[in-house]
Amino acid sequence: MNHIAPGARAGIYHYDEIDRQFVAERVEQFRKQVDRRLSGELTEEEFKPIRLMNGLYLQLHAYMLRIAVPYGVMSATQLRKLSAIGRKYDRGYGHFTTRQNLQYNWIKLEDTPAILHELAEVDMHALQTSGNCVRNVTTDPFVGAARDEVVDGRVYAEILRQWTTMHPEFTYLPRKFKIAISGAESDRAAVRIHDVGLLARRNDKGEPGFSFYVGGGLGRSPFVGKLVREWVAQEDFVAYLEAILRVYNQYGRRDNIYKARIKILVHELGLEKFTQEVEEEFARLRGPKYRLDPEIVDGIRQHFAPPPFEELPDHSEALERARASNPAFANWLAVNVAEHKAPGYAIATISLKPAGGIPGDATCDQMDLVADLAERYSFGELRVTHVQNLVLAHVKKDELYDLWKQLDAAGLGSANAGLIGDIIACPGLDYCALANARSIPLAQAISARFADPVRQRTIGELGIKISGCINACGHHHVGAIGILGVDKKGTEYYQITVGGDPTLTTAIGDILGPAVTETEAVDAIEAIVDVYLANRSDESERFIDTLARVGHAPFKERIYAAD
Amino acid sequence: MSAKDRSKEGSMKAITANRLRDGEVVFLGEGGRWVESFAEAALFPRAEADDVLAPAKEKAEREQFAVDIYTFEVVEQDGVPVPATMRERIRTAGPTVRLDLGKQSLGKQAA
Numbered sequence: 129m130n131h132i133a134p135g136a137r138a139g140i141y142h143y144d145e146i147d148r149q150f151v152a153e154r155v156e157q158f159r160k161q162v163d164r165r166l167s168g169e170l171t172e173e174e175f176k177p178i179r180l181m182n183g184l185y186l187q188l189h190a191y192m193l194r195i196a197v198p199y200g201v202m203s204a205t206q207l208r209k210l211s212a213i214g215r216k217y218d219r220g221y222g223h224f225t226t227r228q229n230l231q232y233n234w235i236k237l238e239d240t241p242a243i244l245h246e247l248a249e250v251d252m253h254a255l256q257t258s259g260n261c262v263r264n265v266t267t268d269p270f271v272g273a274a275r276d277e278v279v280d281g282r283v284y285a286e287i288l289r290q291w292t293t294m295h296p297e298f299t300y301l302p303r304k305f306k307i308a309i310s311g312a313e314s315d316r317a318a319v320r321i322h323d324v325g326l327l328a329r330r331n332d333k334g335e336p337g338f339s340f341y342v343g344g345g346l347g348r349s350p351f352v353g354k355l356v357r358e359w360v361a362q363e364d365f366v367a368y369l370e371a372i373l374r375v376y377n378q379y380g381r382r383d384n385i386y387k388a389r390i391k392i393l394v395h396e397l398g399l400e401k402f403t404q405e406v407e408e409e410f411a412r413l414r415g416p417k418y419r420l421d422p423e424i425v426d427g428i429r430q431h432f433a434p435p436p437f438e439e440l441p442d443h444s445e446a447l448e449r450a451r452a453s454n455p456a457f458a459n460w461l462a463v464n465v466a467e468h469k470a471p472g473y474a475i476a477t478i479s480l481k482p483a484g485g486i487p488g489d490a491t492c493d494q495m496d497l498v499a500d501l502a503e504r505y506s507f508g509e510l511r512v513t514h515v516q517n518l519v520l521a522h523v524k525k526d527e528l529y530d531l532w533k534q535l536d537a538a539g540l541g542s543a544n545a546g547l548i549g550d551i552i553a554c555p556g557l558d559y560c561a562l563a564n565a566r567s568i569p570l571a572q573a574i575s576a577r578f579a580d581p582v583r584q585r586t587i588g589e590l591g592i593k594i595s596g597c598i599n600a601c602g603h604h605h606v607g608a609i610g611i612l613g614v615d616k617k618g619t620e621y622y623q624i625t626v627g628g629d630p631t632l633t634t635a636i637g638d639i640l641g642p643a644v645t646e647t648e649a650v651d652a653i654e655a656i657v658d659v660y661l662a663n664r665s666d667e668s669e670r671f672i673d674t675l676a677r678v679g680h681a682p683f684k685e686r687i688y689a690a691d
Numbered sequence: 692m693s694a695k696d697r698s699k700e701g702s703m704k705a706i707t708a709n710r711l712r713d714g715e716v717v718f719l720g721e722g723g724r725w726v727e728s729f730a731e732a733a734l735f736p737r738a739e740a741d742d743v744l745a746p747a748k749e750k751a752e753r754e755q756f757a758v759d760i761y762t763f764e765v766v767e768q769d770g771v772p773v774p775a776t777m778r779e780r781i782r783t784a785g786p787t788v789r790l791d792l793g794k795q796s797l798g799k800q801a802a
């Protein structure tokens with residue numbers, strides 16, 4: 129059934145005719161629905177759920193269209209199409225999100241069918257980006273390249289895409305359902321803040337399978353996902369997930385939107401009872417029908433076969449010369465470049481967080497450039513990360529310097545991956561209809577304050593995450609420093625939390641004290657950083673470790689003492 | 692301006708919506724006509740705004756012209772009417788982080 133389309137590149141899944149036909153039919157269906165809405169045959173009440181199922185929201189200034197980037201991986205051709213659409217139908221830019229998607233902010237309803245039609249030309253769409261379905265599955269942006277990889281997360285994310293799209297049982301769930309898969313030892317997909325998070329692990333016999341974490345989530349009631357099963361065999365992966373979704377479908381609260389997520393079910397039922405229900409359902413399901421057919425899995429795996437790496441020595445003379453001659457490049461190498469499993473290759477993170485810039489925004493010119501660079505240096509593919517950056521996963525070490533020079537010339541060379549300048553911020557009140565306060569200006573002020581790359585590296589790993597309301601699209605709960613925008617009688621205030629952690633040691637941050645104004649917030653962040661630097665035992669002690677050791681008191685004293 | 696001043700009696704209200712076909716922010720202007728610029732929006736005394744809203748909303752919905760139709764508060768600042776909340780100021784002008792976009796970029800609108 130699956131095939132590698134002519135000209136297919138390694139690493140990108142290519143739709144088969146069934147997928148293509150389905151997407152094309154959906155576009156035509158939506159075209160008619162839009163016509164019927166504009167002519168008045170459909171009321172807004174009838175139409176709204178339909179447009180949401182096609183990724184179209186109404187925001188403050190216009191419609192917002194959310195495009196799925198399945199598991200965050202796309203081809204240069206697809207990125208060029210996103211850029212072309214941004215130029216033709218939007219205002220020349222797009223916003224990469226924490227769900228590894230792309231959002232346009234200035235879309236017209238009447239243009240949307242044409243946009244979806246153009247997207248379908250490159251096998252893209254806006255399905256499963258909204259509504260109470262299984263959303264676009266996210267995975268490790270270093271998938272297929274990381275040294276610590278156990279299994280290829282794309283394979284399983286793609287299986288889920290095929291299995292959940294239009295699955296009637298999972299299209300009308302009590303609430304949205306977000307799944308993240310990490311195929312590596314370390315968690316670069318924030319699995320424990322998802323409804324279901326899967327972490328690849330080997331069992332005692334060395335066989336790869338998955339740990340299942342269930343009931344994580346942010347928003348109004350944040351929860352860290354709980355371990356429901358230590359190890360599920362790969363062949364049972366779909367059956368186990370189906371069992372979880374069935375239990376959710378059966379018991380999930382449809383009467384109250386604030387209690388409808390699976391995290392509330394797990395919390396209310398208790399882990400033990402929830403697990404028991406899942407295990408019983410799993411025992412019923414387990415069998416040939418739900419066992420993943422190795423042939424199908426192999427077919428999918430072939431799409432993600434490694435690209436044709438050259439046999440290279442791991443050490444690159446060219447790289448070392450460039451490192452020695454250019455300190456800015458050396459800094460970028462140290463911060464934004466990670467080890468690759470193939471000798472002589474490296475993984476490069478392209479930061480979309482220039483100092484003073486809008487986190488996650490990329491102009492269409494930048495998208496075109498990245499598409500060109502992906503073609504020249506990384507087998508024509510790239511990834512979107514959940515921290516709103518891009519990744520070229522397979523760059524020859526010999527070519528890193530050339531790559532960086534071109535990125536830097538286009539404002540894409542910031543060396544801040546994982547540092548204080550690498551801020552996540554949701555669109556906030558500048559765009560979002562649900563917002564209480566703006567997020568972006570605060571992110572801009574903070575990244576400008578900490579623009580100095582040397583200072584950033586001195587501070588080390590420290591994630592700041594900002595949301596404009598309690599929905600937590602900016603992941604503020606898991607920011608080492610989290611910032612939540614609140615509205616106090618018409619004025620924007622910001623509540624600061626500390627100690628959040630999005631990695632395997634997931635933690636929800638604690639509120640430090642009363643909310644502060646925007647100006648105070650930037651000073652408060654700086655004060656927090658100063659207290660950390662003054663208190664850390666040595667340079668290797670990260671902010672969250674110092675915080676855990678010394679507690680909140682010294683930070684509180686410094687920020688709130690003046691009052 | 693403090694929040695208290697804003698809710699002072701005697702402040703005015705305007706009526707706004709998003710145009711259905713493109714999402715553009717629109718305001719009810721004089722004579723029941725919808726306009727794109729807040730400068731041309733009709734202002735109503737607080738007590739009367741809801742009475743104007745109901746028929747305008749009914750008509751705009753019947754004609755598939757606009758969605759999300761509601762009133763918002765307007766205060767005077769330096770002699771000029773401005774929306775009382777940041778949210779409505781941003782809707783009438785555009786994103787504060789992209790002054791090149793939205794109504795503010797057309798030069799029609801004092802942000």
Ligand code: HEM
Nearest residue numbers: 225226227321345346347348389554555560562599600601
């Ligand atoms: C601008 C339009 C947006 C709207 C209307 C919106 C709406 C929402 C709502 C209502 C929730 C809470 C859901 C719940 O608790 O059940 C939510 C959660 C979330 N959204 Fe958004 N969002 C928007 C943009 C974004 C953007 C730009 C991102 C990425 C930067 C994003 C990523 C997320 C994430 C990661 C969550 C947390 C999921 C969880 O509850 O665990 N959203 N969003």
Ligand code: SF4
Nearest residue numbers: 554560563596597601
């Ligand atoms: S967190 Fe709130 S303000 Fe930010 S994008 Fe989500 S819904 Fe909008």
